[in-house]
Each structure stands twice: as C-alpha cells, then as structure tokens.
Amino acid sequence: xxxxxxxxxxxxxxxxxxxxxxxxxxxxxxxxxxxxxxxxxxxxxxxxxxxxxxxxxxxxxxxxxxxxxxxxxxxxxxxxxxxxxxxxxxxxxxxxxxxxxxxxxxxxxxxxxxxxxxxxxxxxxxxxxxxxxxxxxxxxxxxxxxxxxxxxxxxxxxxxxxxxxxxxxxxxxxxxxxxxxxxxxxxxxxxxxxxxxxxxxxxxxxxxxxxxxxxxxxxxxxxxxxxxxxxxxxxxxxxxxxxxxxxxxxxxxxxxxxxxxxxxxxxxxxxxxxxxxxxxxxxxxxxxxxxxxxxxxxxx
Amino acid sequence: xxxxxxxxxxxxxxxxxxxxxxxxxxxxxxxxxxxxxxxxxxxxxxxxxxxxxxxxxxxxxxxxxxxxxxxxxxxxxxxxxxxxxxxxxxxxxxxxxxxxxxxxxxxxxxxxxxxxxxxxxxxxxxxxxxxxxxxxxxxxxxxxxxxxxxxxxxxxxxxxxxxxxxxxxxxxxxxxxxxxxxxxxxxxxxxxxxxxxxxxxxxxxxxxxxxxxxxxxxxxxxxxxxxxxxxxxxxxxxxxxxxxxxxxxxxxxxxxxxxxxxxxxxxxxxxxxxxxxxxxxxxxxxxxxxxxxxxxxxxx
Numbered sequence: 001x002x003x004x005x006x007x008x009x010x011x012x013x014x015x016x017x018x019x020x021x022x023x024x025x026x027x028x029x030x031x032x033x034x035x036x037x038x039x040x041x042x043x044x045x046x047x048x049x050x051x052x053x054x055x056x057x058x059x060x061x062x063x064x065x066x067x068x069x070x071x072x073x074x075x076x077x078x079x080x081x082x083x084x085x086x087x088x089x090x091x092x093x094x095x096x097x098x099x100x101x102x103x104x105x106x107x108x109x110x111x112x113x114x115x116x117x118x119x120x121x122x123x124x125x126x127x128x129x130x131x132x133x134x135x136x137x138x139x140x141x142x143x144x145x146x147x148x149x150x151x152x153x154x155x156x157x158x159x160x161x162x163x164x165x166x167x168x169x170x171x172x173x174x175x176x177x178x179x180x181x182x183x184x185x186x187x188x189x190x191x192x193x194x195x196x197x198x199x200x201x202x203x204x205x206x207x208x209x210x211x212x213x214x215x216x217x218x219x220x221x222x223x224x225x226x227x228x229x230x231x232x233x234x235x236x237x238x239x240x241x242x243x244x245x246x247x248x249x250x251x252x253x254x255x256x257x258x259x260x261x262x263x264x265x266x267x268x269x270x271x272x273x274x275x276x277x278x279x280x281x282x283x284x285x286x287x288x289x290x291x292x293x294x295x296x297x298x299x300x
Numbered sequence: 301x302x303x304x305x306x307x308x309x310x311x312x313x314x315x316x317x318x319x320x321x322x323x324x325x326x327x328x329x330x331x332x333x334x335x336x337x338x339x340x341x342x343x344x345x346x347x348x349x350x351x352x353x354x355x356x357x358x359x360x361x362x363x364x365x366x367x368x369x370x371x372x373x374x375x376x377x378x379x380x381x382x383x384x385x386x387x388x389x390x391x392x393x394x395x396x397x398x399x400x401x402x403x404x405x406x407x408x409x410x411x412x413x414x415x416x417x418x419x420x421x422x423x424x425x426x427x428x429x430x431x432x433x434x435x436x437x438x439x440x441x442x443x444x445x446x447x448x449x450x451x452x453x454x455x456x457x458x459x460x461x462x463x464x465x466x467x468x469x470x471x472x473x474x475x476x477x478x479x480x481x482x483x484x485x486x487x488x489x490x491x492x493x494x495x496x497x498x499x500x501x502x503x504x505x506x507x508x509x510x511x512x513x514x515x516x517x518x519x520x521x522x523x524x525x526x527x528x529x530x531x532x533x534x535x536x537x538x539x540x541x542x543x544x545x546x547x548x549x550x551x552x553x554x555x556x557x558x559x560x561x562x563x564x565x566x567x568x569x570x571x572x573x574x575x576x577x578x579x580x581x582x583x584x585x586x587x588x589x590x591x592x593x594x595x596x597x598x599x600x
Contacts (some may be wrong), residue, residue: 083577113304132527136591152524191520192527194510199528202502204580205568207587209561210494220491222593223454227432227496228503230594235528237591240584244577251572258569261509262562268505269558272551277383277544280504284540287507291436291537293522294530 010172011037011075011101017066017088019044019053020239022105022131023079024143027058029176032145036175043069043138045080052140054236069094075172078104078116083245085114098123101165107132107192107242109156109185111249117158125165128156130188131178132196134238149177150298156185186253193253197246198261201254203236310472311337311375311401317366319344319353319389320539322405322431323379324443325359329476332445343369344440345380352440357540358596366396375472378404383545386415398423401465403472405431407492409456409485411549417458425465428456430488431478432496436537436584448463450598451475456485486553493553497546499560501554504543 014030014037016023023042030036042048042059043066050062063069070076070092078085085106096102098263102124106112120126133151135142153173157166170180183191205210210221210229221229271279314330314337316323323342330336342359343366344350350362363369370376370392378385385406396402402424406412412428420426433451435442453473457466470480483491510521510529523530547554571579 143583195524195529196527204583204587205565207590209564224495228499229495236587240581244580259405264509265505280544282502287504287536290507291533
C-alpha cells in the first residue's frame with residue numbers, strides 16, 4: 001500500500017464482474033487508495049449480493065445486468081468463477097467501450113483465453129491475469145485490503161497484446177500490493193496445477209475419505225484432527241463452484257500432476273509394505289528441505 | 301496449567317528416555333509445575349543432547365546409559381521414535397524397579413505393546429500412552445510447556461493393567477494440560493492412521509512429486525507456494541526417523557487408509573476427466589462441512 005507512485009487514477013470507471021474474495025478485495029483497495037479508478041461499478045449474479053456491496057460501501061454503483069455494468073467502463077475485470085466466463089464474455093462483449101481493457105482474475109489461463117478471447121471486440125485490449133492469493137473464505141464480506149501484499153500476480157497476455165494495456169494492468173496489481181510476473185498461459189496452468197489445484201484436490205479427497213468412515217471413527221477424526229488432518233481441512237474449506245470450475249478448466253495439467261502424485265504415493269505404499277525405511281526417510285528429508293527453502297524465501 | 305490439584309509430586313523419580321519435542325516438553329512442565337516428579341532424569345542417544353538438556357536446565361540428572369537412567373525410578377517414560385522401543389525395552393528391563401510404572405508417548409500402540417510388553421517384568425506396570433500433540437520441530441530445544449493444553453492423550457492399557465497405575469499416568473497428562481481418554485490399541489492405530497499418519501504420508505509424497513519436476517517448475521513451486529502447497533509443507537517438515545518408524549509400525553492401518561484415499565482420488569480424477577461437476581462440487585461441500593464441524597468443536 002505504501003507505493004502511491006501516482007495520484008492519477010488508472011481508470012476512469014473500473015467494472016468488477018463478480019465480487020467474491022478477490023473482487024471485493026480489489027473494490028476495497030480501490031476505495032482505500034483512490035488511485036485505481038475514479039468510479040467502481042460492481043455486477044453480481046444476485047441483487048442480494050449487490051445490496052450487500054452497497055451496504056459495505058465498496059462500490060459507487062451496482063448493476064445486476066453485466067452488459068449495463070460495463071457500459072462506459074475503460075477497465076473491466078472478470079472476478080467470477082472461470083466456468084461462468086464464456087457466458088459473461090458473450091453478455092458483455094457488445095457493450096464494451098472501444099479502447100477499454102478487459103482483464104480477469106481466473107485461476108486457469110488457457111481456458112480463459114479459449115473462452116473469452118474470441119468474443120473480445122478488436123477495439124478492446126484483453127489482458128488475462130491471475131492474482132495468486134486467497135483464503136478459505138468467499139463472498140463480498142470476505143475481502144480485505146492486504147490480501148495481495150507480497151503475493152504474486154501472473155499476467156498471461158496473448159502474443160500481440162497492446163503493451164500499454166499490459167503495463168496498466170501490471171500497475172493496477174502493483175498498487176494492490178502485489179508482485180507481478182508475465183508467464184506463458186500453458187506454463188501457468190501447469191505450475192498452478194502442482195502448487196494449488198492438486199493440493200486442493202487432495203485436501204477435498206482426504207476429507208471425503210475420512211467422512212466415509214464408519215460413524216464412530218468419523219467422530220474421532222474431528223476429535224483428534226489436530227494431529228495433521230486439520231491442516232488439510234483449512235484449504236479444503238473453499239468455494240465449491242470456484243473449485244469445480246478450476247478443476248474442469250485445468251483438466252489436462254491437473255490430471256497429469258495427479259497421475260505423478262499417485263505413482264509417488266504407490267511407491268510410498270510399497271516402501272511401507274516392504275519395510276523400506278531408507279526410502280521413507282529420504283522422502284521426509286526432502287520435504288524438510290523444501291520447507292526450509294520456503295522459509296528462506298519468506299513464503300512459509 | 302491451572303489445575304494444580306495436588307502439591308504432592310506424582311513420582312519420586314521420573315526418567316525420560318528420549319528428549320525430543322514431547323520428552324523435552326514433559327521435562328519443562330515437570331520443572332515448571334514441580335508436581336509431576338521430585339526428580340527428573342533424562343537419557344538420550346548422544347552426550348551432546350544430554351549436555352544441551354543440562355544447559356537448558358530441564359533435568360536434574362542425565363545418563364547416557366538407559367539402564368542406569370531408569371535405576372531407582374518409580375516412573376519411566378519412553379520418548380524415543382517407536383522403532384527404537386524394542387532395543388530400549390531390552391536395555392532397561394533388568395534395571396526397572398519393582399512397582400515402577402513404565403509408559404511411553406509413541407504414535408503407534410499395537411507395535412509398542414508387541415515390542416515392549418513381553419519384556420516388562422511382572423513387578424512393573426506398563427501403561428502405553430499417546431499424547432496427540434506436535435509441531436514440525438524436534439529435539440530438546442523444541443519443547444514448550446503449553447504443548448499439551450487442550451490436546452488429547454490416549455491411554456491404551458492392555459487388559460488387566462493395574463488401575464492405580466493407569467490413574468497415575470492419566471493424572472500426569474492432566475497435569476500437563478491434556479484431556480485424557482482410554483482406547484483399544486488397534487482402534488487407536490486406525491484412528492491415528494486417518495487423522496495423522498495418512499495426512500503426513502500424503503504431505504511427504506506431494507513434496508517429492510513437486511521436487512521431481514523439471515528445474516524451472518521446481519523454482520516456481522517455491523515461488524508460488526502460498527496458493528495451497530505451502531499448507532502441505534508445514535506438516536511435511538517433520539522428523540524423518542520418527543515418521544519412518546511410525547509408518548513401518550502402523551503398516552496395516554496406514555495401507556488400508558491409503559488404499560481408501562487412492563480409490564477416492566481415482567474417483568475424483570475420473571470426475572475431472574469426464575466433466576462431472578456435480579461430483580466435484582459435492583466433495584468440496586462435504587469438506588467445508590467437516591471444516592465447519594472442526595470450528596464448532598474448537599479444533600480448527
């Protein structure tokens with residue numbers, strides 16, 4: 001928040017389509033700093049959410065209809081689950097102002113470029129982006145102004161994207177407190193598959209495995225969760241629709257990483273079955289080294 | 301720490317064999333409260349560890365030889381990795397005082413009863429126990445006096461164990477701040493397999509999977525770890541020998557829970573491959589419900 005390099009707002013009107021954890025954090029930061037946009041417009045699927053947004057005072061105006069919401073905006077940010085992007089893009093495309101920048105915050109980038117890209121008018125700049133930040137909470141109440149601090153935002157602009165538009169989105173995320181890097185979309189999806197999507201898939205799965213145990217053991221799972229299981233439940237307490245959409249829209253990379261993990265888990269099972277203590281010790285030592293690297297990188 | 305129900309120490313001399321996170325926490329609590337034992341004796345594998353224990357001032361006396369360490373003790377607690385228990389039990393058995401209580405803190409209970417039980421002299425009471433508490437740190441410096449507060453300790457006394465001896469170990473753990481419950485050893489091992497051993501196995505495995513990626517992606521795993529992966533590395537940063545021993549000594553229950561998990565992960569993979577969004581959403585919803593239950597039980 002410290003780097004208020006320019007008092008000039010980046011956008012005259014920034015429309016956020018979707019207002020969950022990410023969207024409502026951006027709205028709060030915009031209100032707090034004043035230099036993201038002169039006007040913040042928010043669109044969401046339900047009037048109830050929009051009423052809450054106005055109660056929270058984090059938007060200047062709300063619009064149920066996304067087409068109306070983007071009219072006259074020089075910046076538009078899609079903040080909905082990625083599975084909704086194709087329909088949203090179709091709904092807003094005819095209403096986008098010439099010269100506007102369209103960006104998004106989706107956790108999958110190949111699918112976003114596939115679903116949104118072809119619908120973007122030639123006069124509009126499309127800059128896909130992904131702020132890698134989150135908590136287990138969702139909805140307009142869950143946002144907060146420090147969410148992006150010391151976190152990365154990855155930009156995946158298709159070849160030929162207007163450099164001034166990319167620079168503007170980069171500056172927006174820097175003003176949100178984020179570090180910014182550019183990445184090739186398919187590479188982004190592979191990296192996110194291993195650091196985020198697979199860990200979430202595993203966390204959801206083990207919660208299900210525990211929940212399927214006979215009743216007595218299920219109660220004990222909750223009672224004695226502090227011994228490891230608990231750490232999995234935090235990341236498993238995430239938004240169902242958002243994660244459904246991420247899994248379905250990063251299918252190939254996620255299935256590849258899952259297949260690698262399953263091979264490794266089978267190898268571990270074999271070591272346990274046949275008493276290969278050296279193999280197990282080696283795996284734990286490598287895990288410790290990774291944790292140590294994270295601590296050194298101040299990411300732990 | 302608040303319930304100092306009796307000023308009378310439970311033991312005249314309590315010997316801790318092993319002084320990692322658990323042992324050094326018990327030693328600190330004994331020093332802090334004064335009512336666990338009049339004298340604390342610590343034994344460890346290396347003189348260096350024992351020197352550190354004396355520096356820390358958490359024992360009255362240290363002994364490299366475990367047989368000498370337990371001489372004259374009315375309480376003996378095995379705090380080493382469970383794979384060392386058979387040898388340790390053989391070493392101390394001839395030196396145990398008649399009427400003494402032998403207990404342990406191992407994370408597997410069937411194996412401890414199998415390895416230690418037959419070596420315990422008839423005149424000695426054997427009360428297997430497992431305080432379910434931990435951090436990712438180990439060694440004599442890692443202990444602290446609040447480690448067991450609001451955590452459970454499970455006692456798994458074999459049939460016919462002296463009830464006064466069981467009550468004394470129960471009181472010891474209560475004075476350490478723990479809640480105490482009695483459980484059948486095989487049931488204990490199944491419950492711990494799902495709440496602790498499997499989550500650790502999975503965390504070690506995914507760290508290895510990430511570490512095996514091509515170099516560029518490995519660096520990015522560390523850089524973008526905040527998006528989920530990080531949560532797995534904390535529990536993966538654990539003691540290699542301790543976990544090797546736990547896995548090898550809870551083999552059957554761990555392999556069963558791992559097999560269930562693998563089936564569930566395959567089902568999730570299938571849902572991702574074939575676009576079964578309802579299946580995925582349902583799993584995430586169930587995970588959220590489990591997290592909610594933990595929060596309500598104040599275990600999250």
